[in-house]
Every structure is written in structure tokens, then in C-alpha cells.
Amino acid sequence: xxxxxxxxxxxxxxxxxxxxxxxxxxxxxxxxxxxxxxxxxxxxxxxxxxxxxxxxxxxxxxxxxxxxxxxxxxxxxxxxxxxxxxxxxxxxxxxxxxxxxxxxxxxxxxxxxxxxxxxxxxxxxxxxxxxxxxxxxxxxxxxxxxxxxxxxxxxxxxxxxxxxxxxxxxxxxxxxxxxxxxxxxxxxxxxxxxxxxxxxxxxxxxxxxxxxxxxxxxxxxxxxxxxxxxxxxxxxxxxxxxxxxxxxxxxxxxxxxxxxxxxxxxxxxxxxxxxxxxxxxxxxxxxxxxxxxxxxxxxxxxxxxxxxxxxxxxxxxxxxxxxxxxxxx
Amino acid sequence: xxxxxxxxxxxxxxxxxxxxxxxxxxxxxxxxxxxxxxxxxxxxxxxxxxxxxxxxxxxxxxxxxxxxxxxxxxxxxxxxxxxxxxxxxxxxxxxxxxxxxxxxxxxxxxxxxxxxxxxxxxxxxxxxxxxxxxxxxxxxxxxxxxxxxxxxxxxxxxxxxxxxxxxxxxxxxxxxxxxxxxxxxxxxxxxxxxxxxxxxxxxxxxxxxxxxxxxxxxxxxxxxxxxxxxxxxxxxxxxxxxxxxxxxxxxxxxxxxxxxxxxxxxxxxxxxxxxxxxxxxxxxxxxxxxxxxxxxxxxxxxxxxxxxxxxxxxxxxxxxxxxxxxxxxxxxxxxxxxxxxxxxxxxxxxxxxxxxxxxxxxxxxxxxxxxxxxxxxxxxxxxxxxxxxxxxxxxxxxxxxxxxxxxxxxxxxxxxxxxxxxxxxxxxxxxxxxxxxxxxxxxxxxxxxxxxxxxxxxxxxxxxxxxxxxxxxxxxxxxxxxxxxxxxxxxxxxxxxxxxxxxxxxxxxxxxxxxxxxxxxxxxxxxxxxxxxxxxxxxxxxxxxxxxxxxxxxxxxxxxxxxxxxxxxxxxxxxxxx
Ligand SMILES: Cc1cc2nc3c(=O)[nH]c(=O)nc-3n(C[C@H](O)[C@H](O)[C@H](O)COP(=O)(O)OP(=O)(O)OC[C@H]3O[C@@H](n4cnc5c(N)ncnc54)[C@H](O)[C@@H]3O)c2cc1C
Ligand code: SF4
Ligand code: SF4
Ligand code: SF4
Numbered sequence: 092x093x094x095x096x097x098x099x100x101x102x103x104x105x106x107x108x109x110x111x112x113x114x115x116x117x118x119x120x121x122x123x124x125x126x127x128x129x130x131x132x133x134x135x136x137x138x139x140x141x142x143x144x145x146x147x148x149x150x151x152x153x154x155x156x157x158x159x160x161x162x163x164x165x166x167x168x169x170x171x172x173x174x175x176x177x178x179x180x181x182x183x184x185x186x187x188x189x190x191x192x193x194x195x196x197x198x199x200x201x202x203x204x205x206x207x208x209x210x211x212x213x214x215x216x217x218x219x220x221x222x223x224x225x226x227x228x229x230x231x232x233x234x235x236x237x238x239x240x241x242x243x244x245x246x247x248x249x250x251x252x253x254x255x256x257x258x259x260x261x262x263x264x265x266x267x268x269x270x271x272x273x274x275x276x277x278x279x280x281x282x283x284x285x286x287x288x289x290x291x292x293x294x295x296x297x298x299x300x301x302x303x304x305x306x307x308x309x310x311x312x313x314x315x316x317x318x319x320x321x322x323x324x325x326x327x328x329x330x331x332x333x334x335x336x337x338x339x340x341x342x343x344x345x346x347x348x349x350x351x352x353x354x355x356x357x358x359x360x361x362x363x364x365x366x367x368x369x370x371x372x373x374x375x376x377x378x379x380x381x382x383x384x385x386x387x388x389x390x391x392x393x394x395x396x397x398x399x400x401x402x403x404x405x406x407x408x409x410x411x412x413x414x415x416x417x418x419x420x
Numbered sequence: 421x422x423x424x425x426x427x428x429x430x431x432x433x434x435x436x437x438x439x440x441x442x443x444x445x446x447x448x449x450x451x452x453x454x455x456x457x458x459x460x461x462x463x464x465x466x467x468x469x470x471x472x473x474x475x476x477x478x479x480x481x482x483x484x485x486x487x488x489x490x491x492x493x494x495x496x497x498x499x500x501x502x503x504x505x506x507x508x509x510x511x512x513x514x515x516x517x518x519x520x521x522x523x524x525x526x527x528x529x530x531x532x533x534x535x536x537x538x539x540x541x542x543x544x545x546x547x548x549x550x551x552x553x554x555x556x557x558x559x560x561x562x563x564x565x566x567x568x569x570x571x572x573x574x575x576x577x578x579x580x581x582x583x584x585x586x587x588x589x590x591x592x593x594x595x596x597x598x599x600x601x602x603x604x605x606x607x608x609x610x611x612x613x614x615x616x617x618x619x620x621x622x623x624x625x626x627x628x629x630x631x632x633x634x635x636x637x638x639x640x641x642x643x644x645x646x647x648x649x650x651x652x653x654x655x656x657x658x659x660x661x662x663x664x665x666x667x668x669x670x671x672x673x674x675x676x677x678x679x680x681x682x683x684x685x686x687x688x689x690x691x692x693x694x695x696x697x698x699x700x701x702x703x704x705x706x707x708x709x710x711x712x713x714x715x716x717x718x719x720x721x722x723x724x725x726x727x728x729x730x731x732x733x734x735x736x737x738x739x740x741x742x743x744x745x746x747x748x749x750x751x752x753x754x755x756x757x758x759x760x761x762x763x764x765x766x767x768x769x770x771x772x773x774x775x776x777x778x779x780x781x782x783x784x785x786x787x788x789x790x791x792x793x794x795x796x797x798x799x800x801x802x803x804x805x806x807x808x809x810x811x812x813x814x815x816x817x818x819x820x821x822x823x824x825x826x827x828x829x830x831x832x833x834x835x836x837x838x839x840x841x842x843x844x845x846x847x848x849x850x851x852x853x854x855x856x857x858x859x860x861x862x863x864x865x866x867x868x869x870x871x872x873x874x875x876x877x878x879x880x881x882x883x884x885x886x887x888x889x890x891x892x893x894x895x896x897x898x899x900x901x902x903x904x905x906x907x908x909x910x911x912x913x914x915x916x917x918x919x920x921x922x923x924x925x926x927x928x929x930x931x932x933x934x935x936x937x938x939x940x941x942x943x944x945x946x947x948x949x950x951x952x953x954x955x956x957x958x959x960x961x962x963x964x965x966x967x968x969x970x971x972x973x974x975x976x977x978x979x980x981x982x983x984x985x986x987x988x989x990x991x992x993x994x995x996x997x998x
Contacts, residue, residue, distance in 0.1 A: 296926030296968040299947070307932035307942065329928075338928035339967035362924055364969035366978065375967035378934045411982075 101157045101278060104136035106177055108170035109197040109247065110163030114188040115139040117264035118160065124271055131278045151180045158277060160187035164197045164408065165248040169241035178254040189263040189358045191250040194408025198247045201407050201414035202399055205245040249409045260291045263358035263405060266344055292343030296362055297355045300342045303327045310381035314394040317353060328354040329379065334401055339365060339372040358405050367411040369402035424455040424549050427483040428541065429474060431465035431490035433520055440524035442534040450541050455549060457481050466496050471503040478507035485548045489517040489541045510553035512975060517544040539988050546987030550980045558910040559647040559954055562665035563587065565902050566649065568639055568845065571599020572888055573670035573880025573895040575621050580899035582630035586906055589662050590625065591634045591653065597622045599672050601888055605702035608745035609772040642848050645955045646875030646911060666875050666902040669849055669859065670895065671842065673881040676725035676835035683798045684724065684832055691809060692799060692830045695742060707753050715757060715828035717808050718750050721797060722763040725835030728792050732835050734856060736885045739833035741768040744780045746831055751783045759785045760825050762814060764792050788825065789817040799830060836885035849876050859883045869898040874913065877901055916975035917956035918963055922948045924970035931962040931971060
């Protein structure tokens with residue numbers, strides 16, 4: 092056996108909160124490199140792949156786990172409970188992926204309310220017949236005993252709005268190569284960046300890596316959606332009237348979307364010094380509108396399909412805006 | 421970060437603030453906020469003892485930040501920044517909360533006003549925590565000056581500067597110097613000969629080695645900034661590059677074209693002339709009708725295009741006294757003529773003008789008043805039986821009668837308008853215009869010759885309708901300002917400029933076209949944007965545009981503004997709950 096194996100192995104956990112599962116799969120995406128991972132780390136808790144129980148985690152000593160990749164937002168009481176539990180049991184807690192980092196796609200629920208969401212899902216959706224109507228209950232007594240379900244919150248929160256977070260690894264999901272780099276750095280005992288840092292991403296925005304031709308000619312008279320233009324494959328999307336979140340988004344993903352001829356959606360989150368990427372990008376886009384006439388400006392702005400979802404696709408709970416307050420309107 | 425130690429000073433402004441805001445309560449409450457070492461209230465913070473209070477506290481309590489809650493920073497920010505400097509603190513470690521214009525003067529509920537004052541002060545305290553020391557910067561001044569417009573204003577300024585031994589480029593659009601003053605005969609109210617006045621001046625300009633006169637020349641484009649401007653003009657078909665440190669814009673006025681006023685039939689009846697055309701007659705020494713007769717009835721109509729909602733709301737200032745001048749000159753030239761002054765209000769103000777009015781009224785001149793709101797006088801061609809060429813019909817206000825007045829010659833006192841070049845030049849030089857296209861000075865009372873663009877000054881009738889003495893005074897003032905900067909050799913420029921963090925800028929170039937002062941360029945090699953600190957006015961537009969957060973508007977960073985908002989909200993929420 093090599094010397095390396097005599098080194099004590101890292102204990103690693105991967106857990107999901109309110110997430111789609113993609114982040115957990117991205118860990119699997121390391122493919123054969125998984126052997127490098129398991130050579131250096133014991134996966135002590137990973138619900139998508141291992142049958143470890145919550146009780147097993149509860150039984151661990153504090154700080155027993157060296158590193159936890161927590162993906163998913165905090166949307167219900169179970170997510171919150173597990174976030175707190177894992178924080179207690181983990182030395183290095185990483186908010187892994189857009190949802191844990193900024194709220195992600197589930198975070199768009201903050202444009203609605205608990206009541207409206209439950210009503211839509213359990214009553215109004217066209218595939219639902221619910222004459223009761225019956226809604227999910229957190230406690231239900233049956234003769235065998237009490238059944239419980241986690242409580243669904245009104246708010247979606249980021250991981251760091253729930254517990255103290257050591258690092259953030261952005262992406263929907265994070266690029267697997269970045270994960271490996273970070274992992275190997277930890278394994279090799281490299282010096283870690285200051286607590287609170289974003290890791291596995293660049294300091295500059297996407298445009299720095301983006302190979303499309305860009306200029307200061309960002310004068311938009313008509314906002315378009317990608318299918319509405321004949322993309323020349325070369326010119327900056329913004330200069331073609333397509334909203335690209337690139338400049339308000341950290342590089343590091345390898346320009347995955349742009350390489351695929353789709354504009355950047357912003358999953359890698361904002362660079363430092365941008366507390367609210369949605370607001371930043373809106374104010375940037377506002378300066379590109381090529382008109383001085385208020386009516387015409389309104390007309391041009393109205394062409395932006397789903398502005399809330401476009402500008403805050405991944406970042407609503409973590410932004411200054413955080414949520415819609417009056418959800419009746 | 422060093423420990424933040426803030427001193428807060430709540431001013432009474434005599435009774436101005438204290439009557440509506442419980443200043444003692446404000447000071448007491450904010451003293452409990454984090455980082456506040458001392459909070460006081462005082463009767464007049466801007467007074468010497470008020471400033472001394474700050475200075476001694478800074479030393480005694482080792483303060484490193486100061487908040488003064490008083491009037492508008494426009495009035496006293498500089499005063500207090502200087503006080504900080506006296507105490508050895510960087511002047512930018514200061515923030516002002518305006519509880520006078522924003523609170524005491526606009527509210528009438530003392531309790532609510534006090535609550536709002538507390539929020540504003542809390543916001544300022546929060547903000548000042550994040551202030552950073554900024555260093556003053558200065559740029560060298562090129563001692564040459566460009567003057568655009570060779571009327572009496574431009575000529576005066578040019579001579580003033582050239583006589584001080586400095587180079588002047590005097591650019592005139594037309595083929596000769598002199599402007600309107602050289603088209604005039606005698607000046608009101610003292611009847612000096614303009615020819616004598618202006619000829620001598622023009623000769624002096626032409627013979628002054630420090631003045632390069634460029635006739636038939638226009639400024640199309642301008643680059644640079646205070647201290648170092650450049651432009652290219654063409655002289656005899658060759659391109660000539662001019663470099664200069666300051667600019668005085670003196671492009672003057674334009675006379676209103678009265679043909680748009682139907683009642684006056686200007687352009688239709690040959691003997692209806694403008695004041696400008698009449699000056700031509702006076703200069704030629706002949707007051708006569710188009711067909712060479714001596715007019716027996718001469719009417720002068722005031723306010724043609726002025727003080728009238730359809731044309732110009734403003735008063736052109738010159739016309740009434742000029743109209744009196746014309747009455748006198750007609751009386752002298754044609755002793756037997758009937759002279760009618762048709763005025764809306766007699767506004768001959770200024771030195772010697774009221775005297776001219778009373779002298780004129782003793783010279784058998786008929787003063788008839790009309791009301792602009794009740795229709796203007798109407799001129800028509802006289803019939804064959806009338807013993808005159810034209811008849812003017814008007815509602816005479818003082819008698820209340822509708823009357824008819826005979827006329828052989830009608831002089832229209834046309835309004836003074838901004839020059840048709842004003843708009844273009846405003847763009848070239850970056851000077852702002854008012855709604856009437858006159859240039860706007862930096863401050864209407866306290867800074868009447870500077871503009872909001874550093875290094876660009878205005879003088880004469882391009883800034884508002886002005887007579888010769890006012891134009892000359894302003895031109896000399898502008899020259900004095902320019903000479904000040906030249907003799908100093910350098911000037912302090914705005915330090916609250918924007919800066920690009922090259923480690924963040926992703927090269928999207930969104931910022932470049934938003935800068936109103938074209939201060940941002942793109943460095944292709946490094947693939948980042950660059951702000952020219954000297955051109956930047958710190959307007960902040962780029963800072964709010966940059967989607968990457970790479971541009972920081974110094975002294976207006978996101979952190980400073982957001983913490984200010986936090987302070988405002990926290991305090992107001994907290995107080996509301998109580
Ligand atoms: C009919 C009339 C009678 C008046 N009578 C009297 C009076 O009795 N007493 C009195 O005190 N005042 C009188 N005034 C006012 C007087 O004419 C002005 O106060 C004076 O002319 C203002 O001088 P100025 O140099 O500011 O402007 P101007 O005389 O208008 O000179 C401006 C000069 O700038 C030039 N110019 C314009 N655009 C450009 C450009 N883009 N580039 C280069 N050059 C340019 C013009 O060709 C002109 O030579 C009278 C005005 C009028 C119209
Ligand atoms: S805005 Fe988008 S398309 Fe344009 S340069 Fe940036 S990342 Fe590329
Ligand atoms: S907007 Fe910001 S990121 Fe884009 S080029 Fe300008 S400074 Fe750089
Ligand atoms: S702060 Fe204003 S003036 Fe300065 S570079 Fe930015 S946009 Fe231009």
C-alpha cells in the first residue's frame with residue numbers, strides 16, 4: 092500500500108436540502124476520479140448513494156465530519172434541522188451549488204407565498220381533484236401512532252441565512268472539475284482561502300472568458316429571446332438584444348451556456364462587491380436601452396420576458412430584495 | 421480596521437432647526453449608537469466657536485469620523501471639511517445630515533420631525549463608518565485661453581487676459597469682431613458712441629501680440645479637461661491645433677424675428693422695422709421711410725417677443741431703455757415728429773434709466789400702455805384719406821379706450837434670444853443650458869461666471885439678456901477667474917472620482933458609453949476599462965451601471981450607500997416600534 096493511504100482519510104458528507112438532485116449527481120460526475128475521491132476520503136453520509144440514517148449522523152461527535160457539501164436551499168423544517176445538525180458535526184461546511192449559495196431555482200418561490208404555493212399544488216393545478224380540501228399536515232394521528240411531515244416554510248432561505256457557512260461553491264451544478272480541484276486542495280493540505288470565500292470560481296465576470304466579440308456598442312432597441320434571432324455565434328449576446336447575465340456572473344463554469352450558444356443565466360452568482368446581481372444587471376441593462384422617450388422606453392422594457400425570473404433566476408433569497416412582500420399583487 | 425470613533429454635532433441653526441426638532445433629544449439618542457464617542461448640540465455649528473468645538477473634540481477624544489447634522493451640505497460641507505483638516509483629519513472622514521431643508525423647514529409636527537431627524541443622523545453615522553481618506557489631486561494649467569465669440573464680451577475678456585501677459589485665442593464665427601455692439605449707434609442711457617468705443621477696442625485686440633484672432637472660425641470639437649484642452653481649427657485651409665487651459669464662451673445673442681407676430685405685419689409693411697434695423701438707420705445718419713421720406717409719425721412698440729407666453733416668458737431687459745433712447749434720437753433728428761411709445765410695462769431699470777425716462781416724458785412723447793394679455797396692438801396700412809402710411813389700433817389700458825394711432829415708421833423692440841449656435845456649443849463645451857437656451861452659470865448668485873464644467877466660463881448675453889455694462893463686467897469677472905487659475909499654475913480637481921478595479925473588470929464595456937464626460941476608455945491590451953481621473957466628475961453613473969461591481973465611485977461606494985440606507989431604516993423602524 093502506498094504511503095498516501097496511511098494518511099488518515101478525510102471524512103466527507105454530501106447532503107441535499109431543497110434541491111433538484113443535480114448537485115449530488117455532479118459529485119458522481121467525477122466518473123473514474125471517484126476512486127481518487129474514495130482513496131482519500133470516506134463518504135460518511137450521502138443520501139443519494141449511501142444508506143446512512145439521520146440517527147447515524149446524530150450519533151457522530153461534533154466536528155466528526157471534515158467536509159460537508161451541502162446543496163439545496165432551506166425551504167422546510169427538515170432542511171433547517173439537517174443544516175443545523177451538519178453544521179454541528181462538520182469542520183468545513185460548504186454551501187455547494189446555487190441553491191445553498193443564493194437560494195437557486197427553488198428560491199424563486201419567494202416571489203410567491205406558502206399559502207399560494209400550497210393552493211396551486213394541492214387544489215388548483217389542473218391534474219388535482221381535492222374536494223376536502225386536504226392540505227399536507229405536519230402531524231397526523233393514526234391508530235398506529237403519530238405521522239409527521241416537515242413544515243413547509245413561507246420563505247426560502249440560503250444556507251448562510253440558516254447556519255454559519257465556511258465556503259461557497261457556486262453553480263447549477265458546480266463544474267465537476269472545480270469540485271475535484273477544491274477537493275484535492277483540501278486533501279493535499281493546501282492553505283485554504285479565508286472563511287466566507289467563494290471557491291471553485293473566478294474573480295472576474297463571465298465576459299472575461301467569453302470568446303464572443305464585445306464592444307461598447309450595447310444599445311438595445313428591442314429585447315429578444317434566443318429563438319427570435321439568428322445568432323451569428325460571434326457577437327456578444329447583449330449586443331444582439333439578448334439578456335446575458337454574463338457580466339454580473341462569476342466566471343469559472345467554462346462558459347458552459349455561452350459555448351452552447353445560450354446566454355449566461357447567472358448560476359455562478361455575482362462577483363465580490365455585488366450584493367444583488369439582479370439589481371446590478373437590471374441597472375446595467377437599463378443603460379443599454381437606446382431611447383430617451385419614456386413611452387418608447389416602456390415599450391422596449393415590456394419586451395423583456397419574465398424579468399423577475401431572468402434577473403433573479405438563481406439569486407432571489409440571497410439578494411437585497413430577498414422576497415416579494417405583498418404576494419397578493 | 422482601526423477603531424471607529426465618531427463625534428456627532430446637532431446644530432440648532434438658531435431657531436431654524438431647534439424650533440421644529442428637539443435637538444437635545446436627537447443628540448442624546450444618537451450618542452447611544454455604536455461607534456459614537458460623543459454627541460453634542462450647539463446653537464450655530466458653522467460659527468467659529470462651533471467649528472472649534474469639533475476641532476477640540478477631535479483632539480481630546482481621538483475622533484476619526486465626524487457627523488454634523490445641520491443644513492444642506494451644499495452650504496457648509498466645505499466649512500466642516502476644513503475644520504477636520506485643521507484638526508489633522510482627512511476632510512472626507514465627514515458626513516452631513518441635513519435636518520434643516522429636509523426636516524425643520526418642511527415639517528410642522530415637532531415629534532415626527534424629531535423622529536425623522538434621528539433617522540437621518542443615524543444614517544449618516546452608519547455611512548461615515550465606511551468613509552475612506554481621499555487625497556486631493558491637482559492638475560497643471562496650460563496658461564493659454566480660448567475665447568469663443570468676438571463681441572464686446574469676448575473682446576473685453578481677451579484684452580484683460582492678454583494685458584496680463586497670457587496667450588489668448590479669440591475665435592469669431594463672422595468676418596469681423598464687435599458683435600451687436602458694433603451694429604449700434606449710441607448706447608442707452610448715456611448716449612456714448614459705440615463706434616468710438618468698439619473701434620478702439622478692436623484695434624487694441626488686433627495689435628496685441630498675445631491675442632491670436634481667428635475670424636470666420638468655429639469650434640467643432642473639443643477634447644481634454646480643465647487645464648489641458650485641445651481643439652483643431654482651420655486657418656487658411658490648414659489645420660491648426662490649439663492647446664489651452666481655460667475656455668470663456670461669449671457667443672452672445674440673437675434678435676427675435678418678429679414676422680411670426682401677425683399683428684405687426686413685419687415683412688409685409690415696409691416701414692415696420694426692428695430695433696436692430698433702426699440702429700442701422702441711426703448709424704447711417706438717416707431716419708427715413710423705405711421710399712426716402714422723413715416720417716411724421718414714429719411709433720415704438722415694446723416687448724416684441726418678450727414677456728409673452730407665446731414667444732418668451734422672460735423680459736429682455738434692454739428694450740425699454742433702448743426704446744427711450746430711440747424716442748430721444750427721433751426727437752433730436754425730427755423735432756416736429758409725433759412720437760408714440762407703446763409699452764406693456766415700463767421697465768427701464770439700471771443706472772441713469774429712470775432719469776432717461778423722465779427726461780423723455782418731457783419731450784412731447786406720447787406714452788400709451790397696452791395689456792399683453794388683451795391682445796397686441798394691430799398695425800394696418802392706412803387708407804387713402806388718412807394722413808399717414810399706417811394705422812396702429814390698440815386697447816389703451818390707462819384710458820380704457822380703443823384708439824387708433826397714425827404711423828409712418830414703426831420700430832419693433834425685438835426680444836433678445838439665445839444665439840442659434842448655443843445648443844451646439846453647449847454640447848461641444850459641456851455647458852448646461854436653461855429652457856430658453858441661455859447658458860447656465862454654476863450658481864445663480866454666488867458663482868455667476870463659472871459653469872458646471874470645470875475650466876469653462878461664460879460671459880455676456882449668451883448667459884442671459886444683458887446690456888453692455890453687464891456684459892463687460894461679467895467678461896472681466898471671467899477673465900479674473902481664468903487669471904486666478906493661471907497664476908496658481910494648477911487646480912484641485914474632484915477627488916470623488918470613479919475607479920476601475922482591474923482585478924474585477926470583465927471587459928464587458930457596458931460602462932463606456934454611459935459616462936457623460938467621456939472619461940472611460942477601454943484598454944484593449946489588459947482587456948479592462950480605464951477611468952481618466954481628471955475627466956471624471958464623480959457623477960457615479962458608471963458605478964451604478966457596471967454589472968460586475970468593478971467600478972467604485974469613491975465616496976459613494978455601494979457599501980457606504982447601503983449602510984446609510986440600513987441606518988435610515990433601522991432607526992426609523994426601531995423608533996416606530998417604540
Ligand atoms: C438692437 C439692440 C440694441 C442694443 N442697444 C444697447 C444699448 O443701447 N446699450 C447697451 O448697453 N446694450 C445694448 N444692446 C445690448 C448689447 O448689444 C449686448 O449687451 C452686447 O452686444 C453683448 O455682447 P456679447 O459680446 O455678449 O454678444 P454679441 O454682441 O452678440 O457678440 C457675440 C459674438 O460671438 C460671435 N459668435 C456667435 N456664435 C459663435 C460661434 N459659434 N463661434 C464663434 N463666434 C461666435 C458672434 O458672431 C458675435 O460676434 C442692444 C442690443 C440690441 C440687439
Ligand atoms: S455579456 Fe454574455 S455574451 Fe456578452 S461578452 Fe459577456 S458573457 Fe459573453
Ligand atoms: S462595466 Fe464594469 S466590468 Fe464592464 S467593462 Fe466597465 S468596468 Fe469592466
Ligand atoms: S463617475 Fe461619472 S464621470 Fe466618472 S467615469 Fe463614471 S460615469 Fe464618467
